[in-house]
Amino acid sequence: xxxxxxxxxxxxxxxxxxxxxxxxxxxxxxxxxxxxxxxxxxxxxxxxxxxxxxxxxxxxxxxxxxxxxxxxxxxxxxxxxx
Numbered sequence: 001x002x003x004x005x006x007x008x009x010x011x012x013x014x015x016x017x018x019x020x021x022x023x024x025x026x027x028x029x030x031x032x033x034x035x036x037x038x039x040x041x042x043x044x045x046x047x048x049x050x051x052x053x054x055x056x057x058x059x060x061x062x063x064x065x066x067x068x069x070x071x072x073x074x075x076x077x078x079x080x081x082x
Contacts, residue, residue: 006041008033024066 018030025045
């Protein structure tokens with residue numbers, strides 16, 4: 001999340017120390033402020049305002065490339081049935 005600004009309850013900017021990705025659209029952001037406050041912020045995708053301009057084929061390839069090799073092998077085996 002480059003360019004995202006996180007603010008502490010004191011009003012100062014906090015730094016994201018770690019990101020724990022829970023899914024492709026949900027993350028826990030571990031933050032620390034210069035005031036010493038350390039906290040976890042929950043980030044989630046809410047809704048789409050405009051659909052992707054990518055074609056169905058490009059979206060499919062992007063999804064396939066984002067999964068683990070074992071999931072890719074499983075998909076390949078399942079697609080071989082068609």
